[in-house]
Amino acid sequence: MPGVRPPQEAPTSRSDAxxxxxxxxIVGNEHCLTRPEDLFAYGCDALTLDAQRPAAIxxxxxxxxxxxxxxxxxxxxxxxxxxxxxxxxxxxxHPTPGAVVISLTRMRRILSIDADDRIAIVQPGxxxxxxxxxxxxxxLFYAPDPSSQQVCTIGGNVAENSGGPHxxxxxxxxxxxxxxxxxxxxxxxxxxxxxxxxxxxxxxxGVAVGSEGTLGIVTEVTxxxxxxxxxxxxxxxxxxxxxxxxxxxxxxxxxxxxxxxLEVIDRRTIEAVEASVYRAGLPQDAGAVLIIExxxxxxxxxxxxxxxxxxxxxxxVRGLEVARDDAERARxxxxxxxxxxxxxxxxxxxxxxxxxxxxxxxxEILEKICExxxxxxxxxxxxxxxxxxxxxPNISFDRRDPDELARVIEAGRExxxxxxxxxxxxxxxxxxxxxxxxxxxxxxDDVDLDAMRRLxxxxxxDGLCNPDKIMPTTRPCMExxxxxxxxxxxxxx
Amino acid sequence: xxxTSELYEGTLDCVHCGLCLSDCPxxxxxxxxxxxxxxxxxxxxxxxxxxxxxxxxxxxxLHLCLGCRACESVCPSGxxxxxxxxxxxxxxxxxxLRKGQGPRLERLLLRSLLARPARxxxxxxxxxxxxxxxxxxxxxxxxxxxxxxxxALLPPIPPSxxxxxxxxxxxxxxxxRGRVALLEGCVMRELYGAVGRATIAVLTRNxxxxxxxxxxxxxxxxxxxxxxLSFARSLAxxxxxxxxxxxxxxxxxxxxxxxxxxxxxxxSGGWLPGRSDGLAALTRDxxxxxxxxxxxxxxxxxxxxxxxxxxxxxxxxxxxxxxPRRLLSAIPGLELVPHAGASxxxxxxxxxxxxxxxxxxxxxxxxxDAIEAASPAVLTSGNPGCLMQLRAGVEARGLAxxxxxxxxxxxxxxxxxxxxxx
Ligand SMILES: Cc1cc2nc3c(=O)[nH]c(=O)nc-3n(C[C@H](O)[C@H](O)[C@H](O)COP(=O)(O)OP(=O)(O)OC[C@H]3O[C@@H](n4cnc5c(N)ncnc54)[C@H](O)[C@@H]3O)c2cc1C
Ligand code: SF4
Ligand code: SF4
Numbered sequence: 001m002p003g004v005r006p007p008q009e010a011p012t013s014r015s016d017a018x019x020x021x022x023x024x025x026i027v028g029n030e031h032c033l034t035r036p037e038d039l040f041a042y043g044c045d046a047l048t049l050d051a052q053r054p055a056a057i058x059x060x061x062x063x064x065x066x067x068x069x070x071x072x073x074x075x076x077x078x079x080x081x082x083x084x085x086x087x088x089x090x091x092x093x094h095p096t097p098g099a100v101v102i103s104l105t106r107m108r109r110i111l112s113i114d115a116d117d118r119i120a121i122v123q124p125g126x127x128x129x130x131x132x133x134x135x136x137x138x139x140l141f142y143a144p145d146p147s148s149q150q151v152c153t154i155g156g157n158v159a160e161n162s163g164g165p166h167x168x169x170x171x172x173x174x175x176x177x178x179x180x181x182x183x184x185x186x187x188x189x190x191x192x193x194x195x196x197x198x199x200x201x202x203x204x205x206g207v208a209v210g211s212e213g214t215l216g217i218v219t220e221v222t223x224x225x226x227x228x229x230x231x232x233x234x235x236x237x238x239x240x241x242x243x244x245x246x247x248x249x250x251x252x253x254x255x256x257x258x259x260x261x262l263e264v265i266d267r268r269t270i271e272a273v274e275a276s277v278y279r280a281g282l283p284q285d286a287g288a289v290l291i292i293e294x295x296x297x298x299x300x301x302x303x304x305x306x307x308x309x310x311x312x313x314x315x316x317v318r319g320l321e322v323a324r325d326d327a328e329r330a331r332x333x334x335x336x337x338x339x340x341x342x343x344x345x346x347x348x349x350x351x352x353x354x355x356x357x358x359x360x361x362x363x364e365i366l367e368k369i370c371e372x373x374x375x376x377x378x379x380x381x382x383x384x385x386x387x388x389x390x391x392x393p394n395i396s397f398d399r400r401d402p403d404e405l406a407r408v409i410e411a412g413r414e415x416x417x418x419x420x421x422x423x424x425x426x427x428x429x430x431x432x433x434x435x436x437x438x439x440x441x442x443x444x445d446d447v448d449l450d451a452m453r454r455l456x457x458x459x460x461x462d463g464l465c466n467p468d469k470i471m472p473t474t475r476p477c478m479e480x481x482x483x484x485x486x487x488x489x490x491x492x493x
Numbered sequence: 494x495x496x497t498s499e500l501y502e503g504t505l506d507c508v509h510c511g512l513c514l515s516d517c518p519x520x521x522x523x524x525x526x527x528x529x530x531x532x533x534x535x536x537x538x539x540x541x542x543x544x545x546x547x548x549x550x551x552x553x554x555l556h557l558c559l560g561c562r563a564c565e566s567v568c569p570s571g572x573x574x575x576x577x578x579x580x581x582x583x584x585x586x587x588x589x590l591r592k593g594q595g596p597r598l599e600r601l602l603l604r605s606l607l608a609r610p611a612r613x614x615x616x617x618x619x620x621x622x623x624x625x626x627x628x629x630x631x632x633x634x635x636x637x638x639x640x641x642x643x644x645a646l647l648p649p650i651p652p653s654x655x656x657x658x659x660x661x662x663x664x665x666x667x668x669x670r671g672r673v674a675l676l677e678g679c680v681m682r683e684l685y686g687a688v689g690r691a692t693i694a695v696l697t698r699n700x701x702x703x704x705x706x707x708x709x710x711x712x713x714x715x716x717x718x719x720x721x722l723s724f725a726r727s728l729a730x731x732x733x734x735x736x737x738x739x740x741x742x743x744x745x746x747x748x749x750x751x752x753x754x755x756x757x758x759x760x761s762g763g764w765l766p767g768r769s770d771g772l773a774a775l776t777r778d779x780x781x782x783x784x785x786x787x788x789x790x791x792x793x794x795x796x797x798x799x800x801x802x803x804x805x806x807x808x809x810x811x812x813x814x815x816x817p818r819r820l821l822s823a824i825p826g827l828e829l830v831p832h833a834g835a836s837x838x839x840x841x842x843x844x845x846x847x848x849x850x851x852x853x854x855x856x857x858x859x860x861x862d863a864i865e866a867a868s869p870a871v872l873t874s875g876n877p878g879c880l881m882q883l884r885a886g887v888e889a890r891g892l893a894x895x896x897x898x899x900x901x902x903x904x905x906x907x908x909x910x911x912x913x914x915x
Contacts, residue, residue, distance in 0.1 A: 033525065037550035040539050041527040048509050059524050086526055087511040105524030125524070127515055150567075151514045276569045341569030344508030398505075 016055050016098075019076055023058050023100065026068045031106070033057040042101050045088040047435055048349065049399065054081070054095035059106045063181060063189060063219040066102060070217060070465075071187030073100055079464045082213040084125065084156030087148040089352045090433025092160065092212045096467050102217060104155050110134055111220070118225040119178070119195060124155025124218050131223070140225040143170035146429070147337040155218050161210030163429040165261040165336060166293070168387035170226065172429065174209040181220035182208060185465040195222055207455070212431050213466040215459045229295035232260070233305050234329045237312050238319040241287040242266050242382065243363035248290060249386040250360065251311040257304055260293040262387035269339050269383045269394075272346060278338030280331040286318065290386065291336055339383045340394065346379055347396035351408050355416055357424035359389035365422055369393050372414045376407040390428035391419070416442060432470045440472050500580040501541040506572045507534045513564035518838050518856050519557055527554055530564035530574060537581050552590040555581055557849065559842035560718050561805040566812075566836075575756075575810060576763055582720030591720060599719055599844060607679050608711045608728060614656065617683045621650035642847050646881050648684055655686030663693050663703045670700030670786065671745035674736050676758065678751045679711040680877040685750075691904035692750045692779050698790045698907050699783065704744065709735040712749075713764070714757035714806075715843050722764065729761040729769055737771045747775045748782050750900060752876035753843065755781075756810035778807060779900055780875060784816035792906035794826040800869040801829060801899065802860070802883065803836040804876035817875060817899045824906045832867035834860065839874075841882030857886045865892065873899045 024032045033042075034056045043051035055078070060066045073080040079099040086093050095101050107123035110131065114120070115138035122131060128149040132141040145164035146152055152162070158180065163172040170176075179193030193205035208215055239245045245264050252259060265273070270282045270289060282289055294304050305322075312320055323329040343350050357365050366382060369391070373380030379396040393415055397408045416426060420442045427436060440449060453471055457463075513530040514520050520529035527536070533554055539545040558578060565574045585591050591600075606612050623629055629644060650656075659677055673696060681689060693703045710732055713725030736747045749755040758776040761769040777785070801818055808814045814836065821829050840846055840856030860883075864872055872887065872894050874880055884896040 033527065035527075035550040036545055036548070037536055037554060038525075038527045040545045041532040041535055044509070046509050046511055057526075085511055085514055103524065103526075108524075129515075148510075148512065151511050273569075276571060277566065278569055338512070338569035341508060341510040341512050344506065344510065344570030348505035348508070350508045350510075 019078055020056050022072045023056055023069060027058045027060050027065050031059040045086040045093040047089050047091045052095050052097050054101045055098045057101040057103055059103045061106050066217055066219050067183045067187050067189050069102055070183050073464060074187055079467045081466050082217045084153030085151045087152045089430040090435040092431050092433040092469055094434055119222060120225055121220060121222045122154050124153060124221060126154050128152055128154060128157060135225055139228050141228050142223060143176055143226045144173045154221050158209050158218050158221055159213045160431045165263050165385060168262060169258050169260045174206060176224045177205060177209055177221060178224055179222035180205055180208055180218050182216040182218055184216045185460045212469050214456055214469055216465060231298035231301045232295045233301055234323040234332055235292040236321040237290040237292060237317050238283055238286045239288045240318060242366055244316055245288040245290040246362040246386060248312055248315040251315060252308060260295045263291040263336055264384055264386040265289045265339060266382040268381035269343060272342040273335045273339055275345055276338060276342040278334045278342060280335035282335060291332055343381060343394050343396055347398050349397050349399045351395040353393045353412055353415060354427045354430040355391050355419040355424055356428040357389045357419045357422050361422050362389060368418055369415055372411050376411040378407060378411055434468050437470055437472045500577060503573055503577045504534050504538040506570050508570050512569060513567050516563040516567050518559055522852055522855060528557055533558060537577060547588050549590060552585045555585060559838055559845050561838040561842055562809040566809045579717050579722060583722045586720040595848060600721060603716050603719060604724055613679055613683055617650055642850055646885050648881060648884050651686050656683055659689050659705045661705050663697050665700050665702045666697045668700055669702060672702045673746045673748050674704045674706050674744040676709060676747060676749045676754055677705055678754050681751050685877055688750050688898040688901060691901045694904045694909045695900055700789055704740060706735045706740050712754040712757040714753045718843055726764045729764050733769050733772050744775060746777045746782050748777050748779050750779045752804035752807035756806040759811060778813060780817040780820050781813050784819055788823060792824045792903060793908055795824050795906045796826040797871055798828050798830055798869045799871045799873060800832050800864060800867050802872060802874040804874055804879045805838050807875060808836045820903060821899055830867045830869055833863040839879050839882050841878040843878055857882060861886050861890055869894060871895045871897055873897050875899055
């Protein structure tokens with residue numbers, strides 16, 4: 001296969017001691033962590049499977065320090081892995097053994113806010129929700145709102161092209177990032193994009209957003225801010241089952257309305273949330289709750305609200321609640337955003353799946369997903385961005401039980417195959433990371449994958465920057481790739 | 494650690510989602526995963542599963558933790574972090590990882606000073622004398638750093654009438670609504686006698702007869718936080734006897750005016766399973782109790798601009814945020830002004846600040862910035878550690894802000910002249 005390189009071996013030619021001494025000189029002793037406890041704690045992100053230990057962790061405070069650390073790694077041929085808050089769900093911030101983790105959490109300054117042009121320039125470690133809080137008094141907010149927004153960093157959002165419940169109307173991170181400063185894997189610092197949002201030449205900002213830290217380390221982000229809408233209405237539509245909720249979603253979208261968000265929470269998730277600190281009084285006997293948020297000009301909103309109400313009754317809604325005030329709205333959202341964590345109550349581990357299917361196929365796919373869960377005797381729950389067909393089937397399990405773990409992985413694979421066969425994709429917002437790289441063959445053939453590899457190799461020629469992510473290490477799984485049918489199957493792993 | 498232990502089981506509640514990170518003062522200060530709640534729980538689990546050793550690094554991280562439990566308030570998965578921390582710290586002691594001068598001194602002071610009222614009284618008197626003779630500067634040079642810091646943190650030592658034991662029985666004023674017991678508290682008694690007196694005054698004015706039972710002991714919170722669970726258990730045992738097994742008819746409530754003591758008593762069921770559940774169920778913070786039972790006496794006017802700062806062990810450990818605010822707002826003329834980060838730790842955290850003066854100062858600085866921006870006349874908080882830390886901070890910045898327990902303002906609104914203190 002042309003252009004396909006063997007996976008990079010962990011380099012052993014230079015000693016850890018030399019590396020660590022160099023890193024200490026760059027960031028200072030205090031910000032270079034090498035105790036066994038640190039290496040253990042930085043072994044994984046929010047996906048705890050396949051944890052590894054890095055050689056060291058550095059916490060730089062400036063672009064210069066990042067560039068120097070990267071240059072040192074390049075010189076010593078050491079792999080390095082950028083990391084934000086470590087809330088990633090696809091293992092994107094997992095270190096390869098012996099890698100240097102470059103944590104951006106100390107680079108958390110908002111560098112400038114231009115309320116008139118609605119632009120902010122931030123360091124990558126700024127926490128998503130902190131940015132919105134900092135610009136609220138200008139009547140502005142930063143639109144991408146992952147459920148982890150109280151914690152996750154803008155740098156991590158850029159790397160994952162993160163979305164959130166409001167992606168339906170506002171788009172994902174890529175729609176709100178207009179320029180970046182990036183430390184390339186060589187240690188060079190480049191600026192891509194421009195503060196006007198228009199730039200001549202290749203759209204390198206677009207290439208970097210969603211590259212999962214494999215093209216360099218983002219050290220500055222210029223984002224577009226959005227005006228806080230004049231009015232917001234948030235409804236809870238209570239249904240007996242998930243398919244009915246999905247049908248209402250279909251009705252609303254087909255009517256031409258563009259709600260800010262349409263989120264479905266199933267019964268098992270409701271129970272978990274109601275048992276947690278994020279309880280919001282969701283009815284625990286409901287089969288599903290659909291959160292509908294409408295925003296925009298006050299004069300238009302009432303009419304929309306009435307239409308939604310009418311559709312809801314036609315689709316057999318059991319109850320409809322409208323948030324009385326901002327406090328109640330916040331409570332609904334806290335419940336929705338605390339859902340993943342709340343599912344942690346069911347078992348020691350949670351596998352948060354992420355796939356996208358055409359919205360119209362939601363009811364039938366969800367039914368099949370539940371079948372897969374049942375067949376594998378797994379506790380599966382669904383909480384998802386229904387408006388864009390972005391599913392999150394979540395599986396509660398105990399990683400100490402090897403048999404259950406095997407069933408989780410098998411069910412996960414079947415769910416992905418199902419979604420892909422229905423015309424969907426591997427991930428809506430959590431990225432490929434190391435979790436799904438060996439499924440890339442489900443949707444891309446060798447030529448597609450090779451094009452991606454060659455793009456990566458231009459900036460990351462030695463493969464040192466976040467290795468083992470996105471691109472499959474084995475040859476793609478051609479068995480299930482419709483484009484590649486007829487070739488010999490190559491087993492994964 | 495034993496893989497089947499309660500501690501290990503508790504760590505399994507954590508799904509590693511990270512939603513607690515932004516609420517953790519040590520993560521915010523350092524940016525480090527290892528110094529975050531998720532990191533600490535992962536270390537505990539790693540030790541139990543034999544993936545890492547129970548060594549000095551684990552000990553350092555578990556003692557860098559303030560025990561503020563802000564992580565518990567935001568954890569969707571219901572991790573009982575405070576209980577895990579206590580157990581894990583006990584194991585550090587058992588494993589011999591709390592050696593050296595500091596931990597030994599801490600244990601000694603907690604066991605043989607804090608829990609011994611007579612000695613504590615003599616000790617505080619001695620500090621008063623040292624200060625009166627202006628020997629404190631000298632003392633600062635001679636004492637070990639942590640002790641010198643402690644000395645600097647102490648408020649002015651109250652006059653001796655305020656340090657006398659509280660009356661063992663005070664009748665209700667007007668119609669009697671019930672009978673409550675008061676936990677006097679060790680630090681509260683020596684340094685905040687005015688608060689104890691204000692508490693009794695407000696309770697009696699609202700129809701409660703107040704008993705301060707004999708034989709009561711220190712709540713054991715600081716001992717447990719330091720990993721001395723066995724001593725904490727013995728103190729809890731004494732309190733079970735004092736508050737639930739003597740004194741005739743059962744009390745309607747056991748009231749505390751210190752958030753730390755209240756949290757410890759409410760959770761003492763975990764220390765003495767089965768034995769302490771009755772005491773735990775009876776325990777109420779003073780603000781919680783008054784809010785629950787309602788004020789019957791109308792407070793008078795106090796034209797004051799007031800900030801309320803949540804003690805961690807009230808808001809996070811006991812989940813009480815509204816009650817003190819409602820009580821303060823019930824005072825006519827009092828303007829309760831919000832300040833940013835009211836529920837963030839002030840950096841005192843019991844004895845923690847003594848061992849981590851620099852980080853404590855940074856945490857306190859953020860708090861004081863928010864307070865300054867709100868510019869109140871009085872800053873209130875309901876826990877002795879917080880009162881000391883906030884007072885020291887306000888004084889160091891030279892701010893003209895009085896620091897008081899909310900119950901003191903309520904007592905003043907009832908027209909009670911409690912000899913004030915800052
Ligand atoms: C409870 C929960 C809810 C979530 N909800 C959502 C959701 O609604 N929508 C959504 O999209 N995601 C969601 N996520 C996933 C996750 O929060 C996002 O992917 C987030 O953007 C990760 O940010 P982080 O700072 O934690 O990054 P990390 O997890 O630390 O890193 C993520 C990836 O970004 C790379 N990276 C980090 N910083 C940089 C940088 N400065 N430069 C280059 N690469 C970098 C890392 O190498 C890694 O590949 C959720 C996760 C959890 C645990
Ligand atoms: S919020 Fe709770 S479940 Fe999530 S990482 Fe923190 S302690 Fe663990
Ligand atoms: S108790 Fe406080 S300091 Fe300790 S981990 Fe939790 S939030 Fe952090």
